[in-house]
Amino acid sequence: xxxxxxxxxxxxxxxxxxxxxxxxxxxxxxxxxxxxxxxxxxxxxxxxxxxxxxxxxxxxxxxxxx
Numbered sequence: 001x002x003x004x005x006x007x008x009x010x011x012x013x014x015x016x017x018x019x020x021x022x023x024x025x026x027x028x029x030x031x032x033x034x035x036x037x038x039x040x041x042x043x044x045x046x047x048x049x050x051x052x053x054x055x056x057x058x059x060x061x062x063x064x065x066x
Contacts, residue, residue, distance in 0.1 A: 005023070024042050
């Protein structure tokens with residue numbers, strides 16, 4: 001996953017009613033925040049105009065930008 005990819009929430013009980021698409025606008029390097037791993041969080045601009053930060057494990061790539 002990288003900036004520019006089209007994403008959606010993975011189906012789960014946590015987000016049962018949101019089925020919109022979004023675009024990754026930023027990747028948060030968790031090592032700079034003192035966490036293990038790379039890019040555990042992403043900022044997403046959703047199709048409804050809202051922007052939010054989400055854990056990487058809750059979103060899936062629909063179409064990767066090339």
